[in-house]
Amino acid sequence: MRLIIRDDPTAVGEYIGNYIAKRINDFKPTPEKPFVLGLPTGSSPIPTYKHLIKLVKEGSLSFKHVVTFNMDEYVGLPKDHSESYHTFMFREFFSHIDIPPLQVNILDGTAKDLIGECNAYEARIKEFGGIELFLGGIGEDGHIAFNEPGSSLSSRTRIKTLAYDTILANARFFNNDIAAVPRMALTVGVATVLDSREVVVVVTGQRKALALSKAIEEGVNHLWTLSALQMHPWALIVVDEDATAELHVKTVKYFKSIERVQEEVEAMHAALREQGVEEQVGSME
Numbered sequence: 567m568r569l570i571i572r573d574d575p576t577a578v579g580e581y582i583g584n585y586i587a588k589r590i591n592d593f594k595p596t597p598e599k600p601f602v603l604g605l606p607t608g609s610s611p612i613p614t615y616k617h618l619i620k621l622v623k624e625g626s627l628s629f630k631h632v633v634t635f636n637m638d639e640y641v642g643l644p645k646d647h648s649e650s651y652h653t654f655m656f657r658e659f660f661s662h663i664d665i666p667p668l669q670v671n672i673l674d675g676t677a678k679d680l681i682g683e684c685n686a687y688e689a690r691i692k693e694f695g696g697i698e699l700f701l702g703g704i705g706e707d708g709h710i711a712f713n714e715p716g717s718s719l720s721s722r723t724r725i726k727t728l729a730y731d732t733i734l735a736n737a738r739f740f741n742n743d744i745a746a747v748p749r750m751a752l753t754v755g756v757a758t759v760l761d762s763r764e765v766v767v768v769v770t771g772q773r774k775a776l777a778l779s780k781a782i783e784e785g786v787n788h789l790w791t792l793s794a795l796q797m798h799p800w801a802l803i804v805v806d807e808d809a810t811a812e813l814h815v816k817t818v819k820y821f822k823s824i825e826r827v828q829e830e831v832e833a834m835h836a837a838l839r840e841q842g843v844e845e846q847v848g849s850m851e
């Protein structure tokens with residue numbers, strides 16, 4: 567995996583926004599071959615969404631041929647609830663870009679058959695040939711999507727009971743009323759994320775520092791589900807300085823030094839992809 571460190575959340579958002587824009591533009595998506603993008607909610611990806619919106623408004627990026635799959639949704643919140651992830655995504659992103667709403671996929675936390683909803687979501691991802699790039703965020707306990715500590719690292723889209731820490735952390739969106747935070751969510755699994763061809767994760771703020779160090783300096787562990795990214799051949803974590811607070815100085819120095827050659831590696835990846843040599847692209851990480 568690679569770790570990119572930027573000064574602050576705005577610079578992180580610009581970096582990831584430009585990165586995703588380049589991926590989409592290089593892919594040259596068409597109606598027959600759309601770019602399939604996985605997306606998260608939370609405050610961390612907001613600067614990225616802001617930057618992507620700016621690129622669309624400037625005309626250097628389009629989502630006309632992009633299909634999206636969101637990571638998760640609360641169980642029991644109607645789509646039009648102010649704190650549903652559905653509302654969040656349209657408010658913060660989709661209603662400001664040129665994506666046709668039919669190309670947006672978000673789990674329905676009010677479905678009568680929640681298990682059927684999860685299975686259909688996995689099937690739909692497969693129908694589109696899998697996810698090209700999954701953008702993710704993490705919780706303070708290192709969860710990716712809503713894959714709370716103890717989640718199976720081979721999990722698929724399913725119903726998940728939220729950890730008490732997550733309920734506490736998310737109470738800020740429910741007027742600090744812990745009782746108002748849903749107890750369950752539908753979430754893509756760790757394996758769903760790992761199946762995507764590329765994973766990019768945004769981690770900002772000191773609150774996430776312990777989770778970041780556990781995920782990249784220690785072993786793969788179901789208690790910090792982000793650590794499963796160590797098994798992915800093409801994973802990138804983009805963080806701000808605050809999020810590095812618990813990392814060893816040598817870890818930070820190492821990743822900063824390898825960033826210098828990143829552009830060359832990128833150019834090499836692009837050339838290999840054009841030749842259709844996908845497998846080798848992965849094993850270069």
Ligand SMILES: N[C@@H]1[C@@H](O)[C@H](O)[C@@H](COP(=O)(O)O)O[C@@H]1O
Binds near residue numbers: 607608609610637710
């Ligand atoms: N299910 C979401 C996660 O997908 C997200 O990564 C996390 C972080 O939120 P924030 O970026 O606001 O810290 O919030 C929720 O738990």
